[in-house]
Amino acid sequence: MDSTLALATEGYAWLPDLWRRRQGPLVRTRLLGRRAVVLRGVDAVGFFYDERHVQRRTALPDPVVATLFGHGAVHTLDGAAHRTRKALFTHLLSDADDVSALTDEVTAAWDAAVPDWADRAEVVFFDEASVVLTRAVTRWAGVPEGDEAETRALAADLVAMVDGFATLGPRHWRARRARARQEARLAELVEAVRARDAAAPEGSALAAVAAHRDADGAPLSARVAAVELLNVLRPTVAVSWFAAFAAHALHRWPEHRAELADPAYAHAFADEVRRFYPFAPFVAGHAVDDLTWRGEPIAAGTLVLLDLYGQNHDPALWDEPYTFRPARFTGRATDPDALVPQGGGDPATGHRCPGEPVTRALLAALAGRLAALPYELPDQDLTIPLTRIPTRPRDAIRLHVPKPAA
Structure with a gap:
C-alpha cells in the first residue's frame, strides 16, 4: 500500500504509526509508488550510513535540493567527492575554538538585540532569534554585514529555505525565490574575493569556500x-x-529555568530539546545492492528510510520517551547513533551534519539567556502541528519583555 498520502496527512507521526502497526526488524511500505523499507535503532544508523549499503545522493528529490541544500551541494555527493567536500565543513564547524567563536558572536548579538525588545509591545521570538543568529553567523563567516533591514531580509530568506523544503505550496516557491536571490548575491561576493575586489577574513567560511578545491583539483x-x-x-x-x-x-x-545557569545542564537541556521536539522526520537513500538487514532482504534500488523522529522517541532507547527530562543527558555519555535529530553516522566521513556541535552550543547559550530574561507570554496558540514539516509552535512564541525598572 502506498503511504504518500499518509505522510502528507500524518507528518511526523507517519513512521511511528507504521512501526506500531507492523512490528519487526524493518517496515515495508511504498512511497511515491516506489518500494521502501524503514529502519530505526543504533545499529540501523550504522547500516544506513555505510556507503556500501545506502547511497544518499540519488534519493534527494529536486524540490528538496532546490530549496534546502542547493544544486551541487555537498549533500548531493557520495564517495571520494563527498569526503573531500565534507572536509571543508568539518574544518570550519568542528573545531572547538571555531564553535566557541561563533557562540560568542551569537551571545553578543543577543545582548545587543534584547534592549530593543523591551521597546516593543511584543516580539515574535522565532523571528528575533533568526535575526540574532543571522547577524552573528554572517560576522563569523566573513560575509559583509548589512544594515538592520538587510539583515532581517537575509534572515527571512534563510528561514524560508528551511521552511519550504517539504511542501509544494507557497512556502516552497518562497524558498526557491529566496535561494535564487542569495545564491546570486553570494556568488558575486565569491567572484569579488577571487578577483581581490573584496576581502575575506583569514580562516573565515567565505575565504574557505572561495579557495576550496574538490577531489578533482578544480575550484568550486x-x-x-x-x-x-x-x-x-x-x-x-x-x-x-x-x-x-x-x-x-x-x-x-x-x-528548568534556574538550572540553566549551569552550562553543563544547559547542554543537557539542549540535547533534550533536540530529542523531544520534532525537527527532521527521516532521512532517505537508495540500496546500492541486494542487502540483508536482520534476516530481511532489501532489493537493490529500494528506498531506505531512517526514522529519526521515531528513533528519538523509541522506548527501546529512551526511558519514558514522551517525558521531557534533560537529566537523562547528565552524568553519562550518549551514543551518538542513538540521538539523531539531525541524522547520524560519522560527521567526518559520512552524511551526519558537521554543524551538530554548533547547534548544541548555540542552543545551550540561547536557552540559558532566555531563561535569565524576564518576559511574559501573551495569550497565543502554542500547539505544535505534527502535520507541518518542519513544524514549530503555531504563533512562533510571542513574548512581551517589560522595560527594566529605572
Whole structure:
C-alpha cells in the first residue's frame, strides 16, 4: 500500500504509526509508488550510513535540493567527492575554538538585540532569534554585514529555505525565490574575493569556500561556492526552530529555568530539546545492492528510510520517551547513533551534519539567556502541528519583555 498520502496527512507521526502497526526488524511500505523499507535503532544508523549499503545522493528529490541544500551541494555527493567536500565543513564547524567563536558572536548579538525588545509591545521570538543568529553567523563567516533591514531580509530568506523544503505550496516557491536571490548575491561576493575586489577574513567560511578545491583539483564554481556558503549560514539560522522549542519547553516546564545557569545542564537541556521536539522526520537513500538487514532482504534500488523522529522517541532507547527530562543527558555519555535529530553516522566521513556541535552550543547559550530574561507570554496558540514539516509552535512564541525598572 502506498503511504504518500499518509505522510502528507500524518507528518511526523507517519513512521511511528507504521512501526506500531507492523512490528519487526524493518517496515515495508511504498512511497511515491516506489518500494521502501524503514529502519530505526543504533545499529540501523550504522547500516544506513555505510556507503556500501545506502547511497544518499540519488534519493534527494529536486524540490528538496532546490530549496534546502542547493544544486551541487555537498549533500548531493557520495564517495571520494563527498569526503573531500565534507572536509571543508568539518574544518570550519568542528573545531572547538571555531564553535566557541561563533557562540560568542551569537551571545553578543543577543545582548545587543534584547534592549530593543523591551521597546516593543511584543516580539515574535522565532523571528528575533533568526535575526540574532543571522547577524552573528554572517560576522563569523566573513560575509559583509548589512544594515538592520538587510539583515532581517537575509534572515527571512534563510528561514524560508528551511521552511519550504517539504511542501509544494507557497512556502516552497518562497524558498526557491529566496535561494535564487542569495545564491546570486553570494556568488558575486565569491567572484569579488577571487578577483581581490573584496576581502575575506583569514580562516573565515567565505575565504574557505572561495579557495576550496574538490577531489578533482578544480575550484568550486562561484555558484556552487555560494551554495556551500549558504550551507554554513542556513543551518545556523535553522537553530531558530530549536530556540522556539526551548522557549516552549521553558513555558511548559518552568522548573528548568534556574538550572540553566549551569552550562553543563544547559547542554543537557539542549540535547533534550533536540530529542523531544520534532525537527527532521527521516532521512532517505537508495540500496546500492541486494542487502540483508536482520534476516530481511532489501532489493537493490529500494528506498531506505531512517526514522529519526521515531528513533528519538523509541522506548527501546529512551526511558519514558514522551517525558521531557534533560537529566537523562547528565552524568553519562550518549551514543551518538542513538540521538539523531539531525541524522547520524560519522560527521567526518559520512552524511551526519558537521554543524551538530554548533547547534548544541548555540542552543545551550540561547536557552540559558532566555531563561535569565524576564518576559511574559501573551495569550497565543502554542500547539505544535505534527502535520507541518518542519513544524514549530503555531504563533512562533510571542513574548512581551517589560522595560527594566529605572
